[in-house]
Amino acid sequence: MVGKMLSYAKDYAGIWVASKTNFTFIRPRRVELGIPTSCNLKCRMCSLWRSPSLLSDLKYGLKYSEVLGLIREVAKWRIPDLVVTGIGETLLSHYALDIVRHAETMGIRCSLVTNGTLIDQDMAMKILSSRLSILTISLDGATAQTHDQIRGVKGTYDKVIKGIQLMNQLRRKNKTNILLTICMTISSFNLHEAVALVDLARDLGVDGISFQPVHLQELKRLSATSYLMDHDEEKSNESDLWIPRDKLMELDSVIDRLVRIKICEGSLIHTPITMLESIKYFFRNPKKFKMNCLTGYAALRIGPFGEVFPCWLYESIGSIRKSGIREIWHSDALTKARKSMKQCQNKCLLGCHFTTGPDELIALIAKKIRSLHYP
Numbered sequence: 018m019v020g021k022m023l024s025y026a027k028d029y030a031g032i033w034v035a036s037k038t039n040f041t042f043i044r045p046r047r048v049e050l051g052i053p054t055s056c057n058l059k060c061r062m063c064s065l066w067r068s069p070s071l072l073s074d075l076k077y078g079l080k081y082s083e084v085l086g087l088i089r090e091v092a093k094w095r096i097p098d099l100v101v102t103g104i105g106e107t108l109l110s111h112y113a114l115d116i117v118r119h120a121e122t123m124g125i126r127c128s129l130v131t132n133g134t135l136i137d138q139d140m141a142m143k144i145l146s147s148r149l150s151i152l153t154i155s156l157d158g159a160t161a162q163t164h165d166q167i168r169g170v171k172g173t174y175d176k177v178i179k180g181i182q183l184m185n186q187l188r189r190k191n192k193t194n195i196l197l198t199i200c201m202t203i204s205s206f207n208l209h210e211a212v213a214l215v216d217l218a219r220d221l222g223v224d225g226i227s228f229q230p231v232h233l234q235e236l237k238r239l240s241a242t243s244y245l246m247d248h249d250e251e252k253s254n255e256s257d258l259w260i261p262r263d264k265l266m267e268l269d270s271v272i273d274r275l276v277r278i279k280i281c282e283g284s285l286i287h288t289p290i291t292m293l294e295s296i297k298y299f300f301r302n303p304k305k306f307k308m309n310c311l312t313g314y315a316a317l318r319i320g321p322f323g324e325v326f327p328c329w330l331y332e333s334i335g336s337i338r339k340s341g342i343r344e345i346w347h348s349d350a351l352t353k354a355r356k357s358m359k360q361c362q363n364k365c366l367l368g369c370h371f372t373t374g375p376d377e378l379i380a381l382i383a384k385k386i387r388s389l390h391y392p
């Protein structure tokens with residue numbers, strides 16, 4: 018725990034000093050890669066499946082050889098973490114797991130995010146043999162009715178649950194260290210099942226569960242490539258996924274229960290307490306919701322056509338097809354974007370601002386003390 022704290026303190030101090038001085042003497046902590054693929058679901062919050070032109074143009078997206086070049090650069094620059102996600106379903110990409118294998122071999126810790134519907138015996142074995150460090154599966158409800166209603170395709174929940182069970186069995190049998198986590202996007206459709214989902218996570222034997230509020234403008238990033246329809250944020254707030262005023266008390270009570278579980282069980286809920294608490298304010302007044310966002314100093318995001326984004330909701334500031342990420346990290350375009358991001362007015366709680374913080378430490382200490390008294 019001490020090692021984790023020191024490493025966190027060192028990273029956070031570097032990011033903080035860089036943000037105060039506008040001097041990027043640090044390297045990114047993480048690269049997030051959105052590889053081009055297609056999708057088998059029709060999630061209510063997603064614009065991708067509604068945009069046939071984008072889906073068809075994704076075939077001109079990053080090739081395996083281009084991503085390998087990126088991985089070599091990430092390794093050479095000693096960036097510790099790579100998040101592999103799909104613009105579409107990640108596991109539909111023919112090279113996602115090859116990328117993971119390659120990166121892990123070069124000492125980069127990879128997480129892969131998936132909708133979890135394609136994990137059969139064969140896929141589970143491929144995932145394990147890629148030496149992936151963290152597998153994150155989206156699960157938006159504790160019941161099939163809720164999850165399938167959000168994900169737009171009947172039978173999705175059953176496939177995801179089977180996939181999680183299979184991964185769990187096989188990782189134990191093969192004695193691999195892969196972490197298995199689930200992620201819930203909180204919306205008006207599933208708020209009532211958030212606590213039940215924690216119980217389900219415990220029953221399924223996963224290593225952790227995390228929460229984020231629904232972001233209706235999440236795929237707006239791709240409008241930088243002018244493929245997607247303009248996104249009207251005012252309309253987004255009226256969307257049926259947004260938590261309405263008359264459910265805000267319920268939201269408070271659900272978040273309070275999640276915080277209590279986190280304090281009692283320490284490591285099961287991965288979302289920091291600060292972020293959980295922020296979800297209450299996020300849904301109340303997103304227009305006034307403002308964070309001191311440091312993400313421009315912590316990570317780089319690469320889109321499906323090689324575009325580099327300072328965060329997923331800002332426009333592209335370069336391309337890995339034209340320059341290396343090191344050059345982009347120190348570029349004037351990114352320096353300018355970082356300045357504007359400090360004043361960001363987007364309604365955003367994408368979790369980019371939060372890493373394990375002092376509240377996590379308090380929760381861990383509280384758990385330790387409790388275990389001494391009630392072993």
Ligand code: SF4
Pocket residue numbers: 056057058059060062063064065066104105106132
């Ligand atoms: S949110 Fe992900 S899984 Fe759902 S339709 Fe969009 S790309 Fe597919």
Ligand code: SF4
Pocket residue numbers: 308310311312328329330331358359361362363365366367369
């Ligand atoms: S708060 Fe603004 S700058 Fe930060 S991640 Fe969200 S959209 Fe990007």
